[in-house]
Each structure stands twice: as structure tokens, then as C-alpha cells.
Amino acid sequence: MAFLFSYLDMVLFAALPYLVLFTFLLVSIQRYRLQTFSFSSLSSQLLENRRHFWALVPFHYGILVVFAGHLMAFLIPRSILFWNSHPLRLYVLEVTGLAFGILTLVGLLGMVARRLGNSKLRVVTSRADAVLYVLLLLQVVSGVAVAVFQPWGSSWFATSLAPYLWSLFRFQPDLTYITGLPILIKLHILNAFIVVGLFPFTRLVHILVVPNPYLWRKPQVVRWYGPAPRDIA
Amino acid sequence: MNVRSQISMVFHLDKCIGCHTCSIACKNIWTDRRGTEYMWWNNVETKPGTGYPAKWEDQEKFKGGWEKQNGKIRLKSTGKGRIVTNIFHNPHMPSMDDYYEPWTYDYQHLFNAPEGPDQPTAKPISMVTGDYIDIESGPNWDDDLGGSPVYGKNDPNLEGLTEEQKLQLFSIEQLVFFYFPRICNHCMNPACVASCPSGALYKRGEDGIVLVDQKRCRAWRSCIAACPYKKVFFNWFTGKSEKCILCYPRLETGQAPACFHSCVGRIRYLGVVLYDADRLEAVANLPKEQLIDGQRDLILDPTDEHVLEGARKNGIPDSVVKAAQESPVYQFVKVWKLALPPHIEFRTLPMLFYVPPMAPVMANRKNGALNSVSDNLFHDIDDARVPMRFLANLFGAGQEGKVAYALRKQKAVRWYRRAVTVGDVDLETAERMLREADCTIKEAMAIYELTSLCTFEQRFVIPPMYREKALEALRDPHEVKQSAGFGFLSGPRRGM
Ligand code: SF4
Ligand code: SF4
Numbered sequence: 001m002a003f004l005f006s007y008l009d010m011v012l013f014a015a016l017p018y019l020v021l022f023t024f025l026l027v028s029i030q031r032y033r034l035q036t037f038s039f040s041s042l043s044s045q046l047l048e049n050r051r052h053f054w055a056l057v058p059f060h061y062g063i064l065v066v067f068a069g070h071l072m073a074f075l076i077p078r079s080i081l082f083w084n085s086h087p088l089r090l091y092v093l094e095v096t097g098l099a100f101g102i103l104t105l106v107g108l109l110g111m112v113a114r115r116l117g118n119s120k121l122r123v124v125t126s127r128a129d130a131v132l133y134v135l136l137l138l139q140v141v142s143g144v145a146v147a148v149f150q151p152w153g154s155s156w157f158a159t160s161l162a163p164y165l166w167s168l169f170r171f172q173p174d175l176t177y178i179t180g181l182p183i184l185i186k187l188h189i190l191n192a193f194i195v196v197g198l199f200p201f202t203r204l205v206h207i208l209v210v211p212n213p214y215l216w217r218k219p220q221v222v223r224w225y226g227p228a229p230r231d232i233a
Numbered sequence: 234m235n236v237r238s239q240i241s242m243v244f245h246l247d248k249c250i251g252c253h254t255c256s257i258a259c260k261n262i263w264t265d266r267r268g269t270e271y272m273w274w275n276n277v278e279t280k281p282g283t284g285y286p287a288k289w290e291d292q293e294k295f296k297g298g299w300e301k302q303n304g305k306i307r308l309k310s311t312g313k314g315r316i317v318t319n320i321f322h323n324p325h326m327p328s329m330d331d332y333y334e335p336w337t338y339d340y341q342h343l344f345n346a347p348e349g350p351d352q353p354t355a356k357p358i359s360m361v362t363g364d365y366i367d368i369e370s371g372p373n374w375d376d377d378l379g380g381s382p383v384y385g386k387n388d389p390n391l392e393g394l395t396e397e398q399k400l401q402l403f404s405i406e407q408l409v410f411f412y413f414p415r416i417c418n419h420c421m422n423p424a425c426v427a428s429c430p431s432g433a434l435y436k437r438g439e440d441g442i443v444l445v446d447q448k449r450c451r452a453w454r455s456c457i458a459a460c461p462y463k464k465v466f467f468n469w470f471t472g473k474s475e476k477c478i479l480c481y482p483r484l485e486t487g488q489a490p491a492c493f494h495s496c497v498g499r500i501r502y503l504g505v506v507l508y509d510a511d512r513l514e515a516v517a518n519l520p521k522e523q524l525i526d527g528q529r530d531l532i533l534d535p536t537d538e539h540v541l542e543g544a545r546k547n548g549i550p551d552s553v554v555k556a557a558q559e560s561p562v563y564q565f566v567k568v569w570k571l572a573l574p575p576h577i578e579f580r581t582l583p584m585l586f587y588v589p590p591m592a593p594v595m596a597n598r599k600n601g602a603l604n605s606v607s608d609n610l611f612h613d614i615d616d617a618r619v620p621m622r623f624l625a626n627l628f629g630a631g632q633e634g635k636v637a638y639a640l641r642k643q644k645a646v647r648w649y650r651r652a653v654t655v656g657d658v659d660l661e662t663a664e665r666m667l668r669e670a671d672c673t674i675k676e677a678m679a680i681y682e683l684t685s686l687c688t689f690e691q692r693f694v695i696p697p698m699y700r701e702k703a704l705e706a707l708r709d710p711h712e713v714k715q716s717a718g719f720g721f722l723s724g725p726r727r728g729m
Contacts, residue, residue, distance in 0.1 A: 037448050037471075039448075042472035045467075046327075047361070211316070211451070214313065221435040229546070
């Protein structure tokens with residue numbers, strides 16, 4: 001039995017990550033090259049405007065902050081641990097994380113309710129969207145549950161998950177950090193891998209094309225077929 | 234001076250009969266696809282009226298266009314800082330309810346209905362959901378309802394009219410209305426382009442047509458809110474913005490855009506104007522009262538030596554310059570000053586100009602009679618205060634003078650022609666009117682010709698676009714010889 005579990009761990013936490021990462025990169029790039037047109041957030045705001053605000057805004061703010069938290073714990077675990085060395089600061093971090101997690105959940109539930117409750121929106125909800133919603137719900141619910149039942153995540157993420165993730169990126173997966181983790185956390189990690197793997201097949205690709213050039217381009221855009229006049233002169 | 238060429242347009246509102254042929258021509262070619270059913274790149278509104286989408290001119294509500302702030306202009310709806318908050322939910326974007334839910338009818342039922350005591354009916358079906366719906370509004374729901382309390386009374390251009398004037402405007406037997414056909418203005422300073430976070434919208438350098446790059450658009454929806462004329466639409470099916478393309482595939486092959494070509498009233502003119510792109514920003518930033526003159530000033534005289542040299546320097550072909558010299562738009566806008574930009578106070582500097590309509594001004598006279606035999610030959614125009622204020626809100630950035638000038642000149646030309654052809658008014662009075670309207674006999678004749686007798690070729694002076702040549706310069710067509718066979722062109726679809 002124990003042997004079987006460790007075998008399963010190998011597949012899910014040492015092999016699967018590479019599979020999903022490979023899929024993510026390959027499909028995203030190929031989709032961009034061959035089906036650029038399909039890169040769109042597929043916004044449904046035109047069809048329903050009011051609940052859109054109450055769902056999409058909390059969800060996006062929530063998930064951005066939560067994601068930034070994960071990223072920081074991954075990139076700078078030492079600094080996080082140092083920050084947490086003071087209990088008050090640890091509490092602040094924990095409460096913030098939980099608050100934004102709940103914000104994400106509220107937004108996500110709002111999004112699902114909005115989709116289900118409007119006949120126009122059902123027309124623009126594909127099967128991929130449905131799968132995505134289920135996965136995201138699972139991810140966010142498990143995330144909030146982890147924050148509640150497995151507290152001090154900011155610290156243990158830094159000591160066990162960050163080294164594990166780094167080991168993945170060094171192509172020497174080291175499962176010792178995570179084999180002993182509670183099942184809830186494992187579920188959260190596993191589902192995250194699945195989301196990454198399916199990412200390029202869904203509307204999530206809009207994250208890859210967030211518009212940063214806007215911040216430094218000139219307001220007006222002119223495209224010339226021939227050489228632009230200033231180049232001629 | 235940085236000379237640019239742009240295809241520009243004039244709509245002569247006095248000739249529009251409100252037949253919607255233009256709208257249908259456009260719909261049949263461009264917007265009969267899934268996701269575009271509700272779009273009318275060309276639509277015809279009744280004024281006073283709320284238009285399509287309802288109350289689009291109300292920028293308190295929609296926040297379209299530019300505003301002056303600290304000596305600069307900035308978009309009302311978005312900007313570099315504000316995009317971060319606007320991107321998840323655009324607070325100023327109209328929803329489908331502001332346009333209408335498109336529908337068709339269950340025609341099949343007329344054939345399949347079981348025998349019964351009643352005539353079968355074809356119930357309306359939503360083109361979005363396919364369910365039966367109750368139709369509540371449509372794109373031209375305010376057709377001819379100039380005096381109605383629902384449509385006419387809610388026209389944003391009624392601002393500044395006194396209660397008394399409004400009462401007069403809406404009282405029975407005094408109603409005035411006229412038609413206002415609209416397409417994208419292909420603005421000089423387009424708000425849609427400036428707002429797009431992805432840089433998907435652009436203005437074509439050679440002819441000024443404003444387009445959405447369908448591969449670049451990511452459905453951030455900024456353009457929809459930013460265009461003060463609400464002429465960018467969101468395709469809810471493909472998740473891309475779409476807008477009037479001025480039928481560029483037709484223009485490139487020397488044909489007029491479909492709405493121009495099909496126009497029954499022959500109200501539409503199209504031609505090239507040259508303008509100075511260097512002064513664009515400064516003009517868009519002028520005080521409201523100077524905007525009309527400022528834009529006219531940007532438009533360059535295509536016979537002026539300096540301009541010609543500038544055009545040569547910027548690589549504008551001689552044939553395009555020649556088209557600019559023959560452009561009817563140049564005559565209407567710059568020489569005769571008859572055509573005015575719609576709502577230039579939105580500061581996008583629209584390149585579609587309107588000759589304000591005479592009819593409602595005249596018809597507003599008591600007893601319907603036109604009595605010109607008074608000392609003030611234009612008293613009927615000046616007296617008709619209500620429509621003047623209204624027209625000024627629409628075409629004059631609030632200044633009645635600009636509209637009055639155009640109307641006076643039109644009336645003088647009419648009187649002059651009446652004196653010449655019918656002879657029931659004396660020529661002397663007519664000539665005096667011309668003088669007072671700042672118009673020579675030669676100019677009057679030219680206006681008359683281009684308004685009443687104009688041929689296809691005079692109305693649409695389409696320059697050769699040299700698209701193939703421009704492409705060839707970048708890529709030799711022989712390069713693909715023997716390498717590209719026939720294949721599959723895939724249409725746009727939703728998601729992956
Ligand atoms: S009318 Fe609107 S869509 Fe057209 S160019 Fe101007 S701002 Fe853009
Ligand atoms: S086709 Fe011409 S006359 Fe008819 S509504 Fe359109 S612009 Fe007016």
C-alpha cells in the first residue's frame with residue numbers, strides 16, 4: 001500500500017508537472033502562432049452588465065493578490081520567513097491572504113451564478129468554460145479551506161512547497177518535501193497542475209496577452225502599408 | 234507641415250429621406266454574421282430622438298470622447314492609469330439593452346401550424362438565445378417620432394432650450410424632425426484608437442480609414458466605451474470589436490462604399506482631403522468655440538504650392554493629390570463652409586461632415602408660409618430659434634453662428650436658382666441675399682450643381698489606392714509563385 005502511494009506520488013508530483021508544463025508551453029505557443037484570432041478574453045459584458053461588475057471585479061482583484069502571494073512565497077521564501085518571524089506580521093499576512101481568498105471565492109461564485117441565471121450567457125458558455133469553472137471552483141475552495149484548516153501557510157509554503165517547486169524547475173524533483181503533506185494541500189497542488197495543463201485550451205489565454213505596451217505607446221496608432229512618410233524624408 | 238491624405242465624407246441632410254437603404258446595404262454585406270446581428274455600422278436616426286444606442290450623445294452617461302484637463306486632452310473613459318481598474322469591468326460600456334436584442338420570426342410556424350380557428354402568427358425569436366421574446370425596442374424604434382415624449386423629448390441635444398421653446402418644439406402641428414444617418418466618422422483624433430490597451434485599433438496611414446485588427450483585439454472593450462459616437466461594436470460571439478471599415482475592399486477597387494453607392498437621396502459625398510498631421514494635437518486641444526475653425530484650418534488647400542511640396546515629400550502620389558483637388562468634400566467643408574462636423578466638442582475631430590438641413594427650420598414658421606419679403610431676408614432662419622439652438626448643439630459645438638451661416642447660404646442659393654428658373658422672385662433680391670450670405674454667383678452655381686445635378690463621379694471621387702503596389706514594395710508576388718497552392722481559409726470562430 002505504502003509502495004502504491006509513493007508510486008502515485010511519483011506520477012502526480014514528479015511526472016505530471018512536467019507533462020502540464022510541456023502542454024502549457026507547446027499549446028500556448030502553437031495556438032498563438034496558428035490561431036492568433038482565438039486569443040480573446042471572450043468578455044460577456046455586452047450581454048449582461050450589472051452582475052458582471054459584482055462578480056468579475058472581486059474575482060480578479062482577489063485572484064491577482066492571492067497569485068502574487070504564491071509567487072512571492074515561491075520566489076523569495078527567505079524574506080517571507082523573515083517577515084513572519086514577528087507574530088503580528090504573520091497574522092497580517094495570514095488574514096490578508098484569507099480575505100483575498102474569500103474575495104476570489106465570492107467573485108467566482110458570482111460568476112457561476114451569473115452564467116447559470118441568464119439565458120443569453122448560457123449561449124456563450126462553452127464546454128471548456130464549464131470545465132474551467134469546475135476546476136477553478138475546486139481550486140479556490142480548496143485554497144480557502146487550506147488557509148482555514150492548515151494555518152500559517154505563508155511559513156510552511158516557504159519551507160516545504162517552495163523547495164519542492166524549485167526542485168521541479170531544477171529537473172531534480174524532490175518529493176520528500178511534500179509526501180507528508182495533508183491531503184487537502186495535495187489536492188490543491190494537484191488541481192493547480194491540471195489548471196496549468198488545460199490553461200492553453202481555454203479562455204485563460206487572455207492572461208498571456210495582458211496589454212502592457214499600452215503603458216508606453218503613443219495614444220494614436222497609424223499603420224502604413226508603404227514606408228511611413230517620416231522615413232522617406 | 235506633415236501632409237497626410239484621408240478619405241473624408243459629407244452627408245447632405247436636406248436630401249435624406251430616411252429610407253434606411255444605406256443601413257440595409259451595409260447589413261447585407263458586413264453584419265449578417267453570428268454575433269453581429271445587433272450591429273448597424275450605418276444607422277439612420279430621427280432627430281430629435283434618442284438614437285442608437287439610446288442616448289449615445291449623453292456623455293455624462295457613456296463617457297465617450299476626450300475632455301480637457303490641465304491644459305491637455307485626455308480620454309473621458311480610460312487612460313494609462315485607469316486601464317488597470319477598467320479592464321475587468323468597463324464601467325461605461327453600453328450593454329445589449331442599450332442597443333436592442335436582435336430577433337427574427339418563427340416563419341416556419343406559418344406553414345406548420347395545425348389547422349385551427351385562428352390565423353397562425355410568426356412569433357419573434359431572439360437571435361441570441363433562439364427563445365421566443367417580447368420585442369421591446371429596435372435600432373430605429375424612434376423613426377419619425379420627433380415629437381414623442383419617449384424619444385424626441387429625451388434627445389440630449391435639447392440641452393439649453395427653455396421650457397417654452399421645448400413646448401413649442403413638441404406641440405402638435407409644430408413638430409420638426411429630420412433624419413440623421415450615421416457611420417463611423419473615421420476621425421482624425423480617434424478616441425477608439427487611443428483607448429485600445431492592445432493597440433488593435435489603428436488608422437491607415439494612406440487613407441485614414443480606422444480599423445480593428447481582429448487578430449490583435451482581446452475583448453478589453455475600451456474602444457466601445459471611448460468612441461463618443463458609439464460606432465465600435467462588440468461581437469459577442471467571436472469576442473472581438475468590430476466597426477465600419479468604410480468598405481475598404483470596395484474603395485481599393487475604385488467603388489464607393491455600399492451605403493454611399495446605394496443612397497437613394499444621393500446625399501452622400503466622398504473624397505480625399507489633405508491635412509496637416511503635425512498640428513492635430515494642438516487643434517484637438519483648442520477651446521470648444523474654436524474647434525470647428527481649427528479643424529477647417531487643418532485641412533489643407535490641395536492647390537497650394539507648399540502643400541503640394543509637402544505631399545510630394547511625404548510620398549503622396551500625384552493621382553491622390555489630383556483626387557484631393559477634385560474632392561467634393563473639400564468644397565463643402567473648406568471652401569463653402571456648408572458642411573459641419575457632428576459634435577466636434579467630443580474632440581475626436583470627425584471626418585464625416587453634415588450639411589445641416591433647411592427643412593425643419595423653414596417648416597417651423599407660423600402658418601407654414603415662407604414670407605421673405607421683409608427687410609431681413611433671412612428672418613425665417615433667424616426666427617426659428619428652437620431648431621437653431623438644437624442644430625447648433627448637434628453640428629456647431631453649441632454655436633448657432635456656424636449653423637446659421639450654412640443655412641443662410643443654402644437659402645440664398647435656393648432663392649437665386651428660383652429667381653433664375655421660376656422667376657417669381659426678383660433677381661435683385663436674390664443677388665442681395667447671396668451677398669449677405671457671403672456667396673458669389675459662381676459659388677452659388679457650383680453649390681447648386683454639386684447638390685442637385687451631381688453625377689456619381691462628382692459625388693464619389695475615389696483616389697487610386699495603390700494597395701497592390703504598396704504590398705509589392707514589401708514583398709514580390711513572384712516570391713510565392715509555385716509555393717502557395719489552394720488551401721483552406723478558416724473563418725473567425727469563438728475560442729479554440
Ligand atoms: S467615430 Fe468612433 S469608431 Fe469611428 S474613428 Fe471616431 S472614435 Fe473611432
Ligand atoms: S439611403 Fe440615403 S436617403 Fe436613404 S436613409 Fe440612407 S442616407 Fe438617407
